[in-house]
Amino acid sequence: MPKEFSRTQRVAAQVQRELAQLIQFEVKDPRVGMVTISAVDVSRDLSYAKIYVTVLSVDNDVEKALEGLNKAAGFLRRELGKRLSIRVTPQLTFLYDASIENGANLSALIDKAIATAGNKE
Numbered sequence: 001m002p003k004e005f006s007r008t009q010r011v012a013a014q015v016q017r018e019l020a021q022l023i024q025f026e027v028k029d030p031r032v033g034m035v036t037i038s039a040v041d042v043s044r045d046l047s048y049a050k051i052y053v054t055v056l057s058v059d060n061d062v063e064k065a066l067e068g069l070n071k072a073a074g075f076l077r078r079e080l081g082k083r084l085s086i087r088v089t090p091q092l093t094f095l096y097d098a099s100i101e102n103g104a105n106l107s108a109l110i111d112k113a114i115a116t117a118g119n120k121e
Contacts (some may be wrong), residue, residue: 011086012040015049018083019092022076023069031061031068038097042090049090052097062096069094 008120034056035097041050055065073092081089 005108007046008042008046009083011046011090012042012049014084015042015051015080015090016040016078019051020077022079026079027068027071027072027076029068031064032072033065035069037064046086046088046090049092051092051094054093054097054100066094066096 016037016075017040019040022033023032036054036056037051038054039052041052043049051069053065055097070093073094075117077089077092080092
């Protein structure tokens, strides 16, 4: 009987929860702004983690936010190591997740296609 969740999935979920709190309350870099962690992918040996983020700000400057997060990765890793009870704290890499933006564009295209199809009938 297979396990419902693997260890890497459980660690990824815990890393996502802890990083969300750390970024919100501990990171003082003004470049980061409003950042949401959409997914965390942890390697099987738990030594690397890819953190996918979306930027929710008015200027929507993704490059600056990613630069600020990757600059704070050492601090976040150290704080994460204090909060997690695992032997190895993963090395953090922050990446932009464009799936929400792509989904909104596809939804707009679908709405436009439905509107034009409704006008032809």
